[in-house]
Amino acid sequence: MRQSLPSGKRLRGEPASPDILFQAALAVLAALSVLALAALLLLVLLRDSLPAITAFGFDFLLSTEWNPVAGEFGALPFIYGTIVSSLLALVIGVPLSLGIAVYLAEIAPAKVRAVLTPVIELLAAIPSVIIGLWGIFVLAPFVREHLAEPLMEHAGFLPIFSGPAYGYSVLTASLVLAIMIIPIISSISREAILAVPRLQKEGALALGATRFEMLMSVVLPYARGAIFGAVMLGLGRAIGETMAVTMVIGNSPKLFTSLLHPGYTMAAVIANEFTEATEDLYLAALIEIGLILFLISMLVNVLARLITRRYRRVAGGV
């Protein structure tokens, strides 16, 4: 934002005016205030987690022991659970999202498109606690009875599908997360696909490509950057999601191998234990988990920005 305004003007070759100065100053101030807020957040997280950082050092990231009674804290099961559940959500959600995006942008008749597009986007507006409740009452029993049983029976020799299954599991959490990130990924991807110039598509068709070939060779490569950015935004959402995950993941701080077993995420442990954490070290350990979560989310978002920006430059040059 802060760069696009002035540079956009210059691209169009307008002469510089005092307006530009004003806009630039405003943009810089706005950018600074955001930076200042982020820095402040980081600072507070650092300050409040200091007791845990000094007590456990780097071991905090590697230890699997989480025992508030004994005052021993390690974040590995939570980091692991967050990463596995989020990536699995991408594995489930991204193909579906792309299918939705391509269908809505290229294939669906105008009437279907007019109905489906807002419905998909509405999904993003459902509060996560509602999705979590649905997860408890509908999805978890469904996973236990109709998904885990056949998986264990036919693929149980794979460690990731070994039993027993209770329904409250990493798999259930990832399904819930997938549902929550599909609207984000599919709507951004749909817009990227719509932005593909008509001439290019027609050119491909004129060269004798089928519709499928046109999609694969022209549309998706062209929109690739934006789609990747959308996926990263979805990942960011999945990593930070708290309520819905807490309600279905089973909350067990173990390094699970089976996706049918319970796990735990960073956001979930903070939500679960913060209110009753009375000891200082305990509180600091929870805040340090918050700090790690903050850094990982920042990283994912920065990556998403970089990728989408690069895509914009490429697209702008065409």
Added chain:
Amino acid sequence: MKKAYVLAVLLVALAAACTSSGGKDTGGGEEKREITINGAGASFPYPLIMKWSQEYYRLKGVKINYQSIGSGGGIRQTLAKTVDFGASDAPLSEEEFSRMQGILHIPETLGSVAVVYNLPGVEELRLTGEVLADIYLGKITRWNDPRIAELNPEAELPDEQIVVVRRSDGSGTTFVFSDYLSSVSQEWSQKVGKGKSLSWPVGLGGKGNEGVAGLVKQNPYSIGYVELAYAIENGMSYASLKNRAGRFVKPSIAGTSAAAAGAAPELPKGYESWAQVSIVNAPGEDAYPISSFTYLLVYRDLSVIPGMTEAKARALVEFLWWAVHDGQKYAPELHYAPLPEQVVKLNEETIRLITYGGKPLLQVPE
């Protein structure tokens, strides 16, 4: 849309005008504006304190404003002196107690934890503390284990794996439950211990009482623990536990009060440390073994709290007096157990100790 919005704003403004003028009217001659007392802490006693707040406001016009932010937050806010009273499900630890000079423990009500289960075809289930501890340690894993069968000769126990369910969030319920298991099982107290959050050997974690209740209801062959109110309101089956007197008792309000009465002679004074207090596995024929107090935390000299006035301090003390006496009658309808006589007497002594700048506050309202 717009009209409705304007109307709403007007209504709010009108209501505000009414209450503020109302406050002035009752103010009367002396400086007696509407007093608001702020408290924060445990969520377990929240429904009862809300009930008290309503009743007491009707009675005395004193507002009790209670935020249920969890015991941890309640203790921190009490330490920071940002609230007039705190509330905690567990007593202050020795360390916390030593950091809060002149803090008083006032047990305000009693709760108990029911062991709930989902066993199709089994109507009655009897357990002992040792067996329960071994189930939660992961040592007893099947329902037809001889040690469970021995206690339940009549029941047809299935050859199924036990699905162990526990709380995932830090909670007073977990504290009481683990306090009980620690007191009956040496292995539990060494390996796991007692606390609001534990390093659990086995089990699925549900968030809140509702989460555990949901998990147990949905998973056949599961066992879990919830506050008694949850077990009753959700129509769940709960187990009888063997108490110290050797009798199998189901959780009940009477059984909880009996546990407190059994433990009463050994309770410390209100100004002493309560860190070692526990009424789990209490003596008494009818005592239900997984019971506990929940506490209000009040400073002995209220002038240490910034912004506290003598009038407000007096109002707080009068409220405390009312809560441990008349207030107790609201407990059973909300599934809390009323304090037994001995504990009320103990609280009377404690409340009499409260001063404002060294000045005693209580003129017993008879």
